[in-house]
Amino acid sequence: DIVMTQSPLSLPVTPGEPASISCRSSQNLLNSNGHNYLDWYVQKPGQSPQLLIYMGSNRASGVPDRFSGSGSGIDFTLKISRVEPEDVGLYYCMQALQSFTFGQGTRLEIK
């Protein structure tokens, strides 16, 4: 099984400041087709998760451009260039190479 490990698990951020979440996979998520099978999701309080980034670096429709995904292979990063109060929530990375497994989640809170 592919295990996904996120850090940090808790992330207090001042509005307007950048934020970064790391995700490490126990196996290489770069497929022979050149795509990284890694998604990012956010679960805002009281809501269902929603897709932010797919295939490592592609923003989903409607996602603000302050969100970006990068990385390849086993190490990936979600960056928020300027955090806004509405960004509070649990952020999950998820591998989609072999079935689907999620990281533990990173709780972003506003300072």
Place this chain on the structure above:
Amino acid sequence: QVQLQESGPGLVRPSETLSLTCTVSGGSISSDYWNWIRQPPGKGLEWIGYINERGATNYNPSLESRVTMSVDTSKNQFSLRLSSVTAADTAVYYCARRGAGFGPWGQGFLVTVSS
């Protein structure tokens, strides 16, 4: 736009079978992959499995022995059955489409396993 809605009994007794249905509106179920994902209270997300419009399935190996999914294209619905449930199966169950990523998701449905 496509919307998903879970429904079913909210309380299931231990050792019995959990049954949920996801109704898809605003689009056809005849493409993409249709998934079930769950979240125990206060915990993270666990993928359960998917089905496509032809009935092809793929299940999480950790649940495979207890999971059955089915699809009814005439009703634009797909369903989940999880047998021999225990308290550890208490969770919010989400249905979700997988195209490029999981989305959209249903609002989630809490199923409690208790006698």
